[in-house]
Amino acid sequence: MQMKSYWLDTSPPFVSASDALPEGKCDVLVVGGGITGSAAALALARKGARVVVCEAGIVGGAASGRNGGMCNNGFAQDYAALSQRLGRECADRLYRAFDAGVDTVERLVREEAIDCSFARYGKLKLAAKPAHYDRLARSHALLAAGVDPHTRLLSRAQLREELGTDHYHGALLMEKSAGMHVGRYVRGLAQAAQRRGACYLEHNPVLGLQRQAGAYVVRTSLGTLRAGQVLLASGISQVGPFGWIRRRIVPVGAFLIVTAPLPPALMAQLLPTARMCTDTRNFVNYFRATPDHRLLFGGRARFAASNPRSDARSGEILHRQMLSVFPMLADLPIEYCWGGMVDMTADRLPRAGQRDGLFYSMGYSGHGTHMATLMGTMMADIMEGRADLNPWKDFPWPAIPGHFGKPWFLPFVGAWYRLKDRLQ
Template identity: 60%
Template sequence: MKFESYWLDTVPAIKGLATGEVEGRADVIVIGGGLTGLSAALSLVKFGADVVVLEAGRMIGEASGRNGGQCNTGLLQDYLEVVKQYGEERARGFYTTFCAAVDTVERVVREERIDCDFARVGKLKLAAKPEHVEKLALTFDMLRNSVDPDVRLLSQSDLGNEIDSDIFHGGLLQPGSASLHVGRFGAGLAEASLKRGARLFESTPVTGIKRESGGGFRVTTHRGTLQAKYVLVATGCTTNGGPFGWIRRRIVPVGSFIIVTEPLTPDAMDALLPKRRNYVTTMNIGNYFRPTSDNRLLFGGRARFAMSNKKSDAKSGRILGDMMSQVFPQLRETEIDYCWGGLVDMTQDRFPRAGERNGMHYSMGYSGHGVQMSVHMGQAMADAMNGRPELNPWKDLRWPAIPGHFGPPWFLPFVGAYYRVKDRLS
């Protein structure tokens, strides 16, 4: 078994990355080479800007290259709850923003001809308990009448055509959702901006940012300093250090883990998941899964409320293997080829945050729904720097610090215990 991301292991190295000193001037410095940063870089070079991306590790080496590859329409949160909290008009706005974000990814794939298996397969949310069916039905009614006429409610017998597992009780289908190979997509984004002149540095953590008296910023790395008129902070969980304490008090890094099986035969995958969709379950501590284009099953979840590291990933992988066998007993003997973990950038209300603070732009906090939103927001932040801040869909959300949270999230085991009890009772 390889303890690394299947996506990163199956993508060729990005050619043309910058080497040498970080020095001189640029129009924009993007901090973070995940999908947010790379999408912003591509939009900015298309506007004619001179762009430098500074990445602490490897391009798309963190969440952007370690996720489930689900590019879903709709909200992470239950739509009914969001309507209750924000009113229908705002909830509709949030929902359609996520749908627009999937369109954004599709447009980039098409325009840049990125070979990444993008396909509108649909997302099926599976009721893990009989009691969850009624809730799905209420959400379905609300969604169909309010915002998404294409959504479908599937009965337990309908699931016979969808999945070879008898543990689910019904499902909610959002047909506009897509799947893709995030490694090849991310590398394609990087190469599209390199082709247009962006300079992309790996292994270059930013250690300091200073506002200059005459305007603009001076950004420090161990490879030198660079000046620019604009800075975009696209650092996801920001656990790599750097001068981002303000963000670290607002984002909670939560470990999520994934295993990928050996390739099944095409016939076996046709029997298991004939429609080859994205799947999630209704539990708070639930699972997500999908086939890959080479007929492996990718199976993920918050196996434990732990941070990701090699030892932790291996333990989480064993737990996920057991969970996968509960859903698909026929895979009990199937080999697991990959196991890895990553950190999800959660906000308290699980909505993204983006805007400008002390003259610096930022976008993050996609809370596990970021494959599409990071790409969309990279473009929106490029628009903001180009004089169109009103195109940022999250600009009106306040972002107070999380009380008691200053760095590593000491409270996660308690949150995990709370949701486990909730899952048992609901």
């Protein structure tokens, strides 16, 4: 078994055309070469800006190349509950922003000819308990009559046509959701930005930022550069002078395993409609087929950080969970296991904007493949003065009480969610 991201292992590497900082001042310096940073770099370069992307590791090496490759429209949380909390008008506006995220991925894949198997497979939100089905039914009634007629409620019997297991109690089908090979996507996005003139410097963390005469002096490990504007597309960044952000984002581990390729007949039995699947638990499980017919099975497994030991332990838990859903896979080897850190906010909604002259976009809370694409693209306009476009502009972002950068409280949050999963 390989302890690395299947997506990064099965996509052509990104090849940077530069190994030194460019001469003179750049228009925009982007911190981070994930989906947010590369979507922004592409949009900015298309506008003719001189863009430099500084990436601490490799392009797509963090969450962007380590996720489930699902572009699921809708929210991480229950639509009915969120629209009650935010008001229907606001919830629908945000819902449309997630739809626009999937549309933006689809458009960029087409325009930049990114070969990443993007397709609108649809998503099944699977009821893990009978009561969860009732909750899905309430959300469906509101969605179907309003913001998303492309949704269907499937009873347990109807679900049989979509899934080769009796593990779940029905589902909400969201037809606009998509899936892709996210390694090929994030690297393709960066390659497209580079083709259009963006300069990428990998293994080059931003270590310091200073404002000077209307510009930023940016200290990186390769030297110092002047930039007119700076965009933080740095996810859960643990490097650099970003304490303000670290007090607002909670890095939460998430883990994945990928099986050996399945015989076509067995795959057709398990996932005949090839949907993206996720369940309703807080300790969520999600699964899908990869483009080369393996089963990817992921989840929170435990509230823990991702590191090689933790990934291996979580992989064992996920394997047991996978077999409880699909016992017929008992003899199928697991070929990949890895983990990553999800950039969670307290309310599981993203944040983007400007603070003290610095622009930022992050906190996608597990719904980032498409929202990072939308926000990266949109930041190019927001940085030109179009703050009105920003769907998250009215959302305050207070620091999380007691959070100083290391999430010491995660085991307690984990225990609370485990209890909730048991009781609800």
